[in-house]
Amino acid sequence: MVKNVSYKLWGFLLFVSACGFVAYLKSEQYIELYVQKHEDMDTCTLSAYPPMLETIEKTENVETTNENHSPIILLEWYKAFGRVIDDYILRGCGGCLYTQNRSKLMEKNTKAVVMHFAELKKSTMPKERRPDQYYVWYTMESSLTLYNKDNLHLDSFDGVFNLTMTYRRDSDVYAAYATAHLAYLQANGGPRPKTELQMDELIKQKTHVALWAASNCATNKGAIERLKYAKQMIRDGLDLTFGGKCSGDMERKQFNYTKYKFYLAFENSWDCKDYITEKFWKNSLFAGTVPVVIGPPKADYEAVAPPNSFIFAQDFATPKKLVEYLQFLDKNDNAYKQYLVWTTLDASQMPWYKKGSKQCHLCQVMTKLTSKTTDSPVFSSLSRTNFSVSKWFFGTDNPKCFS
Template identity: 40%
Template sequence: MKQKSRGARGIVDKFRRKHIAKMRVNLIVRQLRPRSKSSVSNYFLILSIVGLLWYTLHWKRTANEVTRSRHSLGHYIVNKNLEDNSNVQQLANEYDRSNDVHEKRYPKDLGQEDDDPFNRGKLKRDRKKLKLAEESPIESEGRKVHAKLEVPPERAVGNEPIILVWKAMEYQMKHYKEHLEYISPPECGGCKVTTNRKLVRECAALVHFNSPDLRKFLDVPDPKTRNPNQLYAFWSRETPAKTYHFGDVLKDPRFDSIFNLTINFRPDSDIVDYFGNIQYELTVFHEKQKSNWFEKMMTRKSGLAIWAVSNCNNTHGAAERMKYAMKLINSGLKMTTYGTCFNNRFKGSDLVKEMQRHKFYISFENSIHCPDYVSEKFWRNGLRSSAVPIVWGPTKEDVIKVAPVNSFIHAEDFKSPKELVDYVNYLDRNDTAYREYHKWRFQPLDESTPYEDIIPTHRSTLCRLCKKVTDKHLTRKTVPSVYNWLYKTGFVDDECLKS
């Protein structure tokens, strides 16, 4: 009887404990529940839950990145075949530098060309990251690659020449800490690049970029009161066809004649801002060719021609190139098309591989006969992707000045779009004739030019400016008119500036 009573008491105690626990939970819930059903209380409750979820997910992602980084570093050290652990820290530092050689480029939108250098639309949208350019250092015998853009320890920080970027491309200004705040390597002169305008009196050079919002940035120091030892550099990267509509701003007397240097893609500028060049393309190719890259690319080519374009008619040249491209398609050219002009955004993860799958790239510029304008469409999308560029826009003479010999097809060499299509189809059937357009890749490297002077990035451009600044034998000059230099020099006809 006693045992039965004890069993009943146990059941009651268990029930009592459950009931007490339930009461405690209800009490906690009541305390957390908003005291009124007002929208404000509900809003803050939802906000707290969202914040908790974000913190949890962000912590998990960060932890995964750290883990991957540690695994990569471990793999890097193991591959070095260390006999002991004495140099582990040295290798860790070396690994960090090897992952910070090039500037981090902002990826293009899927299936788009680089027709928006100011990135007005692109900055408003999140997008998948595409590797559209070489982001790995290329090192070959005789050419040293300088890993991290930093001042050497033996150089006293604070004594370096200052390059003040007063205005740059919009995405660079938006992310200025990443793109415009650093110390250039000693090979460039060790200049401090900054956007800090408080250093305007101390800087050795001031850089001003030509952009649609130029009028807001005419607040440059008065040339009558500026430091007479300073160099003012005018930087313009886009085709004159796209900047001409706001070019009148350059005529402002406070601005037009204050510059000492020009930075541009034109070879007659004081500092050439490359979209690409032969030596860089050869350097990239020779490094890839160590793994028989060229033959691998040739076996993958299942498509004929490809074009990614999103500027359909913003300029006269853009509208005309669309007309010409449609004539090619109507004449029988099998063209894979991407971009908003064709309402077909690339949905894959790697647009470069898609370009490499094709034999030809439609390298049509957004302008006609603008002096020396041969953009990344030719270099990156065409040559670097193992495709032969079909060029339209620049004059053939301008392309020949910068391109490898027999590396491209120019539309103006053909009497009609049909004749061009027939020739492309002939090359598609004749592999020997097609490979003739790739022979330039196998010429020897000329390594006399330092690597930092051939890589097509804005840091390389500012590196060359730093060399000018630190050149004790530099002859100072003043550009009489940047407007005349940009819009009235080197034009073969009036096609470029047509509206």
């Protein structure tokens, strides 16, 4: 009887330990992912993503954490797209407290106030501000999209913000839609590389050639041009499954991306610096599918993507030449396989290996900026008393982005 109880107790303890380990792996796997609502989400919905970052990082109760008894407070002033989150501690990033609680505005440890562009209004901004507080301007929309917004008046906020948090790598806080490391974890189902056998099995699952799903058909030049380009590829013989509102599918049918060899990850904003969205990550690489891309310059993709993981459409003189290449790869598994070799590499070979979330990076930045032991400022113009978000965001992007 005693032995049975002992076995049951050990079994229970092993079960609890296993659950804890799985939870840890999950947190490691998804710590980098934070996806915003986007006006051109195509067939992708937020519910299709893994658990959101805030539910993963909130692994310790704020009151019981001992990582930092007086954590730096990061206050999200506006609830981005109405998204409500509870307070949580950014463990492993400096121990900052991330909150939407406006009552903490004037607390001495509230060092950063994050303001999302969509809700930003002079009339609803804080009425008080301490001189040691950094205002962080935050967006995941392309510079072209914001440039075309008549009611944005971004230049009226010159001298208000100190820091930027966007998808661009030259932001103070890098807020990527995803990373190569996360794509690796998603495509492989964990941190271990695929074997040759597993890669062959993945290719066998791919019973369709190409997929494209889009619902933004004409809001700007990029949206119009990508639709023309895709339709020309169909006329040139590409076996393309076409979904989304642009195809007439008003129900936005969901697809199993893994079944396709290629996904047309065409952005609605072309030539805009670093603008690489969920089309490239979730719709393509996460599923072990090869993205065919049009968007920012090729060098921007190469800086963040797994090695040799995508096909740059503009490397081909015409859509027809691109179609012929995709048809060649469709009929030659060994050639196609070269675009999946990245899944067999070690995870540490992925660009931005173990890069944390945008909130994590913000915490790290603020920890350095507020540290008394920092010998030199993190940024060349630390105070940024006359910083213009408008001139930076629009003025330093590629001119072609706005043409």
